[in-house]
Amino acid sequence: MVVVDRDGLVSHWSTGARRLFGAAKEEAIGRAAVDLLPVSGALPEEDETTSYGRLASYDGLGPDLETSLDGRLSYPAAGRARLTVPGGEREAIPLQGRRRVDVLWWAYPLVGPGRERLLVLAADAAGFGPDDPDSSNEDAAVERIAPGFALHTDFPGAEELAGRLPEILPSMSVGESARIVAQVLELGYPVLEFSQNDRVPVTPDWGVARRAERKARREHVARALAEGRSAPADLVDEVEDLEYAAVRERLEFLNDVSGRIGTSLDLSRTIIEVSKAVVPRFTDVAGTYLREQVVAGEGFPDGVPDTTTMWHRVALEHTDEPGRWDDVVPVGEAMPFPAHTPFFQCMTSGEPVLVPRISEQMGHAIASQFEKRDIRPLITGRSMLIVPLKARNVVLGFMILLRHPERVEFNDMDRVTGAELAARAGLVLDNARMYTYQESVAETLQDSMLPHIPPRMAGCDIATRYLPGTLLGRVGGDWFDSVKLPGARTALVVGDVMGHGLNSAAMMGQLRTAVQTMAALDLPPAQLLRKLDDLAQRLGDTYLATCLYAVYDPIAGELHLANAGHIPPVLVRADGGRSELLDLPTGAPIGVGGVPFESVRVRVEPGDRLVMCTDGLVEVRGEDIGVGLATLCESAAHPAASMDDACDTIIRALNTRGGRKDDVALLMARLNGIEPDDVAEWRLRPDPAEVGRARAVVREQVHEWGAARLADSAELMVSELVTNAVRHSHGRPVALRLVRGDTLLCEVDDDDHELPNLLSAGPEDAVGRGLRVVSMLAREWGASRTGAGKTVWFELTLPRR
Structure with a gap:
C-alpha cells in the first residue's frame, strides 16, 4: 500500500511495498511515485491539475461516469506491469542485484482536506500463468484493464466474469449481494468497503507458515548478532513487525473472547x-x-x-x-x-x-x-x-x-x-x-418466610401469588398468611414492610411470626393490630409496615376485619358477580404508634370471594392509585374456572402495566361457608352426669353423618374433654359442638382460662391420661383462650363422601 500526495510524491510506503518493489521506506518517502510505481497513467499531467479539483465533488465511492470516460483521467485506475526492481529473495534477506516482478496495481483518488490524493494498492501477480504480460518484452508497458470488469468496457470475458461475481462474495443476504454486484457492473467502480463478521478457524499464532517465517527471521537476526555482525535493518524491522502482529492478534483474540463471555x-x-x-x-x-x-x-x-x-x-x-x-x-x-x-x-x-x-x-x-x-x-x-x-x-x-x-x-x-x-x-x-x-440464598429465605398455605381451610378455598419486585433481590417485605382458629374460623393476613431487600425480609419474618402467635391466642382483629404495633415500636424505629387482618367465620357467614394503613380488600359477590372495595377505617401503619385501630363486620354469602393484595400490584409510579384499584375490582370480578385462574387473571391485568418496581403479594379466598346441617351444638350442665349424655349425642350424630367408623374414637375423646371441662368449670354451662367439613371437628368450651397441659402419667397416677389419648387418636388437636374461658378441640379425618 502506497499513498501519493498532491505533488505526486510518496508519503506512505508500507512493509509490503518494500518487499514487492525492493526499495526501503527511507528511500521511497518523498520520491516521485512514477519513479517507483507503474502509475504514470493514473497521475495528472502538468496541464491537468484542474482534474484534481473535480475529485472534490466525488461521492467517495468513485468518480461520476462522465469523468471516468473523459479520456484524460480514469479513476479508479488499474493495470498490470512487469518491472525491474532492486534484487532480493521474496521471503528472506535482500540480496544484491536486480530482479523482475509481475505486479497488479490499482489506484484510487482520496477526497479530503489533507495533502494525500492517491491510494495505490499493488499485489504480486506471479503465478497467474497465461495472463502474464509477454516475458520477452523487457519494456512491457502498463496494460490497462477495466475496474471491476464493468460491462461497458471491451475487456475480454467480461460476461463470464460478471456471472461469477456473486460466487466470490461472502455469505450475505440476497439484497446486499445484488446491490454490490449491480454497483460493480453498472457503475464501473468497486465497492470499497462492507462489513462481514465470521469466525475463522485459525490459531492466534495464525498458522504454520507464518510461525515458520517469523522463526526463520528471528534465528537469522540472532545468528548475525552472535557472529558479531549487524543484521540488516529491514530484516530487523520485519521481525519486529511479525512479533508485533502476533501480539496484536493475540490481544484481539482475548478481547474478542472477553466480549463473548459474561453476557x-x-x-x-x-x-x-x-x-x-x-x-x-x-x-x-x-x-x-x-x-x-x-x-x-x-x-x-x-x-x-x-x-x-x-x-x-x-x-x-x-x-x-x-x-x-x-x-x-x-x-x-x-x-x-x-x-x-x-x-x-x-x-x-x-x-x-x-x-x-x-x-x-x-x-x-x-x-x-x-x-x-x-x-x-x-x-x-x-x-x-x-x-x-x-x-x-x-x-x-x-x-x-x-x-x-x-x-x-x-x-x-x-x-x-x-x-x-x-x-x-x-x-x-x-x-x-x-x-x-x-x-x-434469597429464594430459600423467601420460601422460608412465605407460608405454604393449604388450598382448603374450614369453609373456604385459598389461592396465593407472590412476585418479587426485582430479579436482583427476589426477597422483600410483602407477605400473606392464613391461621386456623377455633370455631372453624380462619384468619387471613396480608402485610407489607416498607422497603426492599434482606432487611425488609427479616422484619417481615418477625412480624409474620408475631401475627401467627397472636392469632393463635384468638385476639380480636383490632386488638391484634394494637399488640403488633406495640411490638414494632419495641423492635425499633425502622419497623414500619401496613397490615390487613381478617377473620372469616363460615358458620356465622361473617368477616371481621381491621386495617393498619393497608389498601382495602375487594369483595366479589357470588350473586351477580359484582365487586366492591370494602370501606374500612384505614388506621396508621404498624410501628407509628399512638393511633387506635378499629374493626368492622361484613356479612358474606357462600361463594363470595375476598381479594387481598399489597400496593405493589395496584400502584404505578406517576399514576393515580385509584386507576389500579379500579382495574383490580374489574379483573377480580372476571369469571374464572378456578381460583388459580382467577389469580392469574388479576396478575395479567395489573402486572402488564409498566413501571412496577415493588413486590406483590396476592391472597384470594372463596368463602364457601358451612351449611347449618353440618353443624351440631349442645349445652351441657357442669355435672359429671352430662358426660354420658355427651357420648350418646356424639355417637348418634356421627352415625347420622355417615361416619360410623369414627364413632368409637369420637365418643372416647369427647368423653375425656367433657370430663375435664366439667371438672374445671366455674358454674357456666359447657358447650359441645361438632362441625362436618373436610374433617370432623369437635370443640368443647368452658369458662376456665387455664389451658390444659399434656402430661406423662405413670402407672399409679389417677389423672393425666385424657389428653394423651386425644393426642394419639386425633388427626390434630389444640387449645386456645377465648373471652369467656378456653376452647379445646380435635379433628378426625372423615371418609370421602
Whole structure:
C-alpha cells in the first residue's frame, strides 16, 4: 500500500511495498511515485491539475461516469506491469542485484482536506500463468484493464466474469449481494468497503507458515548478532513487525473472547459461552470441569483440591464429527482425578499445564480414569493445554484444550494466552457462581418466610401469588398468611414492610411470626393490630409496615376485619358477580404508634370471594392509585374456572402495566361457608352426669353423618374433654359442638382460662391420661383462650363422601 500526495510524491510506503518493489521506506518517502510505481497513467499531467479539483465533488465511492470516460483521467485506475526492481529473495534477506516482478496495481483518488490524493494498492501477480504480460518484452508497458470488469468496457470475458461475481462474495443476504454486484457492473467502480463478521478457524499464532517465517527471521537476526555482525535493518524491522502482529492478534483474540463471555449471570449459559469462545479459533476440543460445589451453587472448604474432590464435566465443545465424544465423555459426569495426572497438577498448582503431544503412555494413563471406555483414540497424538479456572486465588475448575494432531501444537505463547483466557473466564464464572449462590440464598429465605398455605381451610378455598419486585433481590417485605382458629374460623393476613431487600425480609419474618402467635391466642382483629404495633415500636424505629387482618367465620357467614394503613380488600359477590372495595377505617401503619385501630363486620354469602393484595400490584409510579384499584375490582370480578385462574387473571391485568418496581403479594379466598346441617351444638350442665349424655349425642350424630367408623374414637375423646371441662368449670354451662367439613371437628368450651397441659402419667397416677389419648387418636388437636374461658378441640379425618 502506497499513498501519493498532491505533488505526486510518496508519503506512505508500507512493509509490503518494500518487499514487492525492493526499495526501503527511507528511500521511497518523498520520491516521485512514477519513479517507483507503474502509475504514470493514473497521475495528472502538468496541464491537468484542474482534474484534481473535480475529485472534490466525488461521492467517495468513485468518480461520476462522465469523468471516468473523459479520456484524460480514469479513476479508479488499474493495470498490470512487469518491472525491474532492486534484487532480493521474496521471503528472506535482500540480496544484491536486480530482479523482475509481475505486479497488479490499482489506484484510487482520496477526497479530503489533507495533502494525500492517491491510494495505490499493488499485489504480486506471479503465478497467474497465461495472463502474464509477454516475458520477452523487457519494456512491457502498463496494460490497462477495466475496474471491476464493468460491462461497458471491451475487456475480454467480461460476461463470464460478471456471472461469477456473486460466487466470490461472502455469505450475505440476497439484497446486499445484488446491490454490490449491480454497483460493480453498472457503475464501473468497486465497492470499497462492507462489513462481514465470521469466525475463522485459525490459531492466534495464525498458522504454520507464518510461525515458520517469523522463526526463520528471528534465528537469522540472532545468528548475525552472535557472529558479531549487524543484521540488516529491514530484516530487523520485519521481525519486529511479525512479533508485533502476533501480539496484536493475540490481544484481539482475548478481547474478542472477553466480549463473548459474561453476557449474563446465568451459570449454565456462562459455561457454554466460555467453551464456544475458544473453539475452533484457539483449540479443536474444549472440555470444562467445575467443582461439585460450584455447580450446586454452594460454598466449599478452604485449601487446594485433593484426590477426593469431585469434578463435574459441565461442557464439551469440539470440531469432530457429531456424537464422537458424547458417549465416551458425556456432559454431566462427575469424577475425581488421581495425583499422577496432569489435571491434578493443574488444579493443585493453579498454573497451566502444557503437554506438546500426548504420547501413547500418557494416553493410556489418562484413559485408565474412564471405566469401560477407551478414550485413547480421541486424545493420543494431540497437543493438550490444561488451564485453571480460578478467581480470588481459588480454583473453581479447569479447561482441557486439545488440538488435532495435524494442527500446530501448543507452545509457551499459547500457554500465556490460555492462562489469560482462563483468568478472564474464571472471574466471569465466579461472578455467575456468586450470583447463583446469592439467588439460592434469597429464594430459600423467601420460601422460608412465605407460608405454604393449604388450598382448603374450614369453609373456604385459598389461592396465593407472590412476585418479587426485582430479579436482583427476589426477597422483600410483602407477605400473606392464613391461621386456623377455633370455631372453624380462619384468619387471613396480608402485610407489607416498607422497603426492599434482606432487611425488609427479616422484619417481615418477625412480624409474620408475631401475627401467627397472636392469632393463635384468638385476639380480636383490632386488638391484634394494637399488640403488633406495640411490638414494632419495641423492635425499633425502622419497623414500619401496613397490615390487613381478617377473620372469616363460615358458620356465622361473617368477616371481621381491621386495617393498619393497608389498601382495602375487594369483595366479589357470588350473586351477580359484582365487586366492591370494602370501606374500612384505614388506621396508621404498624410501628407509628399512638393511633387506635378499629374493626368492622361484613356479612358474606357462600361463594363470595375476598381479594387481598399489597400496593405493589395496584400502584404505578406517576399514576393515580385509584386507576389500579379500579382495574383490580374489574379483573377480580372476571369469571374464572378456578381460583388459580382467577389469580392469574388479576396478575395479567395489573402486572402488564409498566413501571412496577415493588413486590406483590396476592391472597384470594372463596368463602364457601358451612351449611347449618353440618353443624351440631349442645349445652351441657357442669355435672359429671352430662358426660354420658355427651357420648350418646356424639355417637348418634356421627352415625347420622355417615361416619360410623369414627364413632368409637369420637365418643372416647369427647368423653375425656367433657370430663375435664366439667371438672374445671366455674358454674357456666359447657358447650359441645361438632362441625362436618373436610374433617370432623369437635370443640368443647368452658369458662376456665387455664389451658390444659399434656402430661406423662405413670402407672399409679389417677389423672393425666385424657389428653394423651386425644393426642394419639386425633388427626390434630389444640387449645386456645377465648373471652369467656378456653376452647379445646380435635379433628378426625372423615371418609370421602
